[in-house]
Amino acid sequence: MAITVFENPLLFKLSTAHTHYSFRINQIGLAEHISYDVAVDDGSGLCQLAEAVNAHPFEPYWTDLTTFPQANCKDLLPQEFGGFNTGDYRIPALISKGEDGTPATDWRYVSYRVYSGVPILEELPCAYVGNDSDVQTLELKLVDSVTGLAVYLDYVVFPRCDVIVRGLRVVNEGRRAVTLERVMSLQLDLPAGDYDSLSLVGYYGQERLPERRALGRGVLQFSSVRGISSHGVNPAFAVMEQEATEDHGRVWGFMLAYSGNFLGEIEVPQMRSPRVLLGIHPELFSWRLRPGESFTAPQAFMTFTDEGVGGMSRHFHDFFRNHWLPSRWALCQRPILINNWEATYFDFSEERLLDIARTAAPLGVDMLVLDDGWFGRRRDDTSSLGDWFVNAGIIPDMAGMVRKINALGMKFGLWFEPEMVSENSEFFRAHPEWVIQISGRGRSIGRHQMMLDMGNPEVVEAIFRQMKKLLETVHVEYIKWDCNRTMTECGSSWLPADRQGEVAHRFVLGTYSLYRKLLEAFPYLLIEGCAGGGGRFDAGILRYSPQIWCSDVSDACERMRIQMGTSLFYPCSAMGAHVSACPNHQTGRVTPFATRGNVALSGAFGYELDLAKLSKEEQEMVREQTALYHQLNPLVASGDLFRLEAPGRLDKVVCWSFIAKDKTQGFVILCRLQMHPYAAPLRIRLKGLRPDAYYQIDGKRLTGKALMSVGICVALEERDAASRILIFAKEK
Numbered sequence: 001m002a003i004t005v006f007e008n009p010l011l012f013k014l015s016t017a018h019t020h021y022s023f024r025i026n027q028i029g030l031a032e033h034i035s036y037d038v039a040v041d042d043g044s045g046l047c048q049l050a051e052a053v054n055a056h057p058f059e060p061y062w063t064d065l066t067t068f069p070q071a072n073c074k075d076l077l078p079q080e081f082g083g084f085n086t087g088d089y090r091i092p093a094l095i096s097k098g099e100d101g102t103p104a105t106d107w108r109y110v111s112y113r114v115y116s117g118v119p120i121l122e123e124l125p126c127a128y129v130g131n132d133s134d135v136q137t138l139e140l141k142l143v144d145s146v147t148g149l150a151v152y153l154d155y156v157v158f159p160r161c162d163v164i165v166r167g168l169r170v171v172n173e174g175r176r177a178v179t180l181e182r183v184m185s186l187q188l189d190l191p192a193g194d195y196d197s198l199s200l201v202g203y204y205g206q207e208r209l210p211e212r213r214a215l216g217r218g219v220l221q222f223s224s225v226r227g228i229s230s231h232g233v234n235p236a237f238a239v240m241e242q243e244a245t246e247d248h249g250r251v252w253g254f255m256l257a258y259s260g261n262f263l264g265e266i267e268v269p270q271m272r273s274p275r276v277l278l279g280i281h282p283e284l285f286s287w288r289l290r291p292g293e294s295f296t297a298p299q300a301f302m303t304f305t306d307e308g309v310g311g312m313s314r315h316f317h318d319f320f321r322n323h324w325l326p327s328r329w330a331l332c333q334r335p336i337l338i339n340n341w342e343a344t345y346f347d348f349s350e351e352r353l354l355d356i357a358r359t360a361a362p363l364g365v366d367m368l369v370l371d372d373g374w375f376g377r378r379r380d381d382t383s384s385l386g387d388w389f390v391n392a393g394i395i396p397d398m399a400g401m402v403r404k405i406n407a408l409g410m411k412f413g414l415w416f417e418p419e420m421v422s423e424n425s426e427f428f429r430a431h432p433e434w435v436i437q438i439s440g441r442g443r444s445i446g447r448h449q450m451m452l453d454m455g456n457p458e459v460v461e462a463i464f465r466q467m468k469k470l471l472e473t474v475h476v477e478y479i480k481w482d483c484n485r486t487m488t489e490c491g492s493s494w495l496p497a498d499r500q501g502e503v504a505h506r507f508v509l510g511t512y513s514l515y516r517k518l519l520e521a522f523p524y525l526l527i528e529g530c531a532g533g534g535g536r537f538d539a540g541i542l543r544y545s546p547q548i549w550c551s552d553v554s555d556a557c558e559r560m561r562i563q564m565g566t567s568l569f570y571p572c573s574a575m576g577a578h579v580s581a582c583p584n585h586q587t588g589r590v591t592p593f594a595t596r597g598n599v600a601l602s603g604a605f606g607y608e609l610d611l612a613k614l615s616k617e618e619q620e621m622v623r624e625q626t627a628l629y630h631q632l633n634p635l636v637a638s639g640d641l642f643r644l645e646a647p648g649r650l651d652k653v654v655c656w657s658f659i660a661k662d663k664t665q666g667f668v669i670l671c672r673l674q675m676h677p678y679a680a681p682l683r684i685r686l687k688g689l690r691p692d693a694y695y696q697i698d699g700k701r702l703t704g705k706a707l708m709s710v711g712i713c714v715a716l717e718e719r720d721a722a723s724r725i726l727i728f729a730k731e732k
């Protein structure tokens with residue numbers, strides 16, 4: 001059973017294959033966290049593991065129970081959902097303001113229910129059961145008796161992938177309206193100790209690079225207030241023991257399934273027991289709740305492992321692939337695509353596109369994607385977003401062109417930027433009030449465009465109608481959904497003054513609703529997410545888009561770092577990765593064609609160049625790469641990832657491997673970013689093999705144990721960015 005409930009005292013134990021999460025209801029009805037750690041045998045004995053509270057005489061405590069006041073020092077108790085302004089000084093999970101203006105909450109237990117399966121969220125992405133019938137949910141109800149607010153905390157337990165999904169619904173069961181000013185989806189109080197944090201940070205073109213920091217007392221925040229999850233900080237992070245490594249040690253991983261403003265916090269209070277919080281960013285957020293109304297927070301995922309950062313990654317990867325990515329695409333091979341962006345930018349014609357398709361089809365490419373510039377009157381990035389009809393001046397008959405592409409045996413995909421509008425567009429001229437703006441304040445412009453007020457259902461409907469009309473007449477099987485600016489002057493003319501705090505969250509809900517409408521109308525669509533490269537790479541988008549363009553930087557060396565950082569939390573099959581031209585358009589670097597292919601083969605594979613300009617030899621390599629994709633992709637899609645060498649160590653070598661779950665086959669990708677003359681040979685130690693089995697690798701026959709301990713030396717071409725893929729198989 002995933003969830004066990006013990007009576008007297010009431011104690012909940014959530015079990016996954018390798019972990020236990022437990023909490024109890026204490027004498028005064030507080031939900032007191034016990035532990036989230038490796039699985040232990042004796043469930044009922046867990047109660048004794050509750051933190052021994054050792055309060056000094058000056059700590060405030062709750063006076064209900066005079067016999068045991070120390071246990072009622074709220075500030076010292078690890079809790080599931082901390083109150084505010086009632087004795088717990090740590091950061092609260094929720095802040096609300098009632099009509100009397102006093103913000104205070106004190107959450108006490110009311111009831112629970114356990115059921116099979118998962119909660120269904122209407123407006124937000126939510127996990128599904130998939131093939132695992134053992135998924136169970138615990139719903140815990142706590143109330144604050146003064147405001148009449150109730151919170152329903154969800155714990156959705158996925159035993160096989162060691163992930164627990166947290167969710168939260170706030171219901172106003174009182175008689176007066178309240179305003180929610182902060183609602184965190186997840187709170188976890190960890191035992192006192194010395195920890196590090198691990199997060200993904202960067203900027204445009206350098207997305208999701210790992211950053212590890214020692215945690216001292218105080219508050220560390222990871223956040224975005226840009227309206228999208230952002231290039232700068234990702235809504236995923238970990239807390240780990242200071243001794244933890246890639247392969248060993250305790251790591252707790254957290255991730256928010258949300259694509260807008262978010263806040264992750266790690267507070268190390270005076271007693272050094274960290275409190276982790278994750279949810280919608282309270283800045284630019286408030287939500288009015290009248291009596292009877294409810295607010296649902298986005299889901300957050302958490303996992304625990306004692307197998308280091310690599311163990312955490314594999315838990316999350318399995319979760320994504322079995323319970324989160326659109327099930328139609330989750331575990332299967334995606335089409336190999338060729339995107340015209342870096343081949344032509346805005347300078348394309350029907351003939352040029354057909355030429356690209358004609359060269360690509362016989363080389364094994366499955367789909368042509370027409371990027372930005374096909375709609376309205378757009379010839380550069382200054383106009384026409386919002387006018388989603390074909391620019392007949394460039395492509396006189398789009399449906400006919402697609403038929404020709406289909407006749408070559410290729411599918412067709414199209415670029416959209418649905419949440420945006422150009423000032424110079426018919427759409428904006430007809431509805432200037434439909435953009436995010438604050439009346440009387442002027443507007444910041446990003447890339448000559450504005451964000452639509454997606455919280456307004458009329459706006460969503462108007463964009464949907466245009467897209468639907470086009471998709472009904474042109475055979476489009478893939479959409480690249482872009483989002484090339486961030487939010488400023490967050491305000492809406494559609495919402496009243498007391499609901500302006502809802503604009504940013506409603507924008508996200510509206511975006512998700514457009515995704516759902518499109519997928520309901522055209523269920524076969526493969527939608528790839530994108531946002532100025534990888535500016536919105538998050539679990540929220542991944543519930544609808546099984547793959548996201550990782551970064552606008554397509555240079556193979558940069559991509560090794562970006563894809564490796566991204567893999568800390570997200571599966572490689574979700575990373576759009578293309579082979580592009582050299583010198584690379586963003587870095588000017590020249591890398592071997594083989595390396596560009598090897599790096600992209602670890603992701604959702606494609607090309608982003610004019611294949612007709614390649615030499616015959618390179619075209620032949622394309623044919624080999626597309627064939628190799630079919631051989632290797634099942635391992636990327638459903639195997640286990642092991643990171644073997646991170647950039648920065650061992651002569652700037654990056655190396656990882658994918659291994660089938662049954663450990664019978666796999667491959668290693670190894671790239672030396674920078675060559676040093678007469679450097680020592682590269683020795684790679686594999687991971688995750690069967691120690692006693694024999695494997696064939698690189699013309700050698702070695703046991704798993706030898707490969708994992710002694711390793712193998714790998715010869716590489718003597719130049720920068722030299723790489724190899726080594727395929728291995730277990731002997732029968």
Ligand code: GLA
Binds near residue numbers: 532552
């Ligand atoms: C963004 C995307 C690119 C491309 C351009 C088109 O920058 O990340 O891949 O689609 O927009 O304008």
